[in-house]
Amino acid sequence: MTRATARVQGVASPRTAPRATPRAAARPNLTLVPGVPPARARRRAPRALRHPRAPFVLLVVAMLVGTTLGLLVLNTAIAVDSLKATQLRADNAARAQEVQRLEQQVVSGETPAEIAAGAVAAGLVPAGPAGYLVIDPDGGAVLRGTPAPAPAPAPAPAGD
Numbered sequence: 001m002t003r004a005t006a007r008v009q010g011v012a013s014p015r016t017a018p019r020a021t022p023r024a025a026a027r028p029n030l031t032l033v034p035g036v037p038p039a040r041a042r043r044r045a046p047r048a049l050r051h052p053r054a055p056f057v058l059l060v061v062a063m064l065v066g067t068t069l070g071l072l073v074l075n076t077a078i079a080v081d082s083l084k085a086t087q088l089r090a091d092n093a094a095r096a097q098e099v100q101r102l103e104q105q106v107v108s109g110e111t112p113a114e115i116a117a118g119a120v121a122a123g124l125v126p127a128g129p130a131g132y133l134v135i136d137p138d139g140g141a142v143l144r145g146t147p148a149p150a151p152a153p154a155p156a157p158a159g160d
Contacts, residue, residue: 124153125150125151125152125153125154127150128148128149128151129145129147130145131143131144131145131146131147132144
């Protein structure tokens, strides 16, 4: 007979039937016997490690620490590169000023009189008349002008 049929028929099921024996008496009081060392309790893991979310929390904390350290390293590298770039810009500005100064010297020193004086001081002599060799389309050559050798340079002063 099933429970459902027992209920329908009015018969008490085994679980709901009253007990034939009364419940046991109240538990006795336990006391510690003197002179016997108490049994050592088993050590339990700390509560934080027993928590099921602890690995996830540790992972999140580790990722935050790793991200923070990564950003710190990246920021330091960017600052070092920025300092190098600033130094290179300063060097470029100094070199640009030097180029401008040298160009100014070239511009001021390119007057024909100064060039001629510099050439004479270097021991150069003015060129004589030039001659030109013209090649015809048929392969022949014609000399135009009368070439002349340059005059001999003047002797250098004995004081040098």
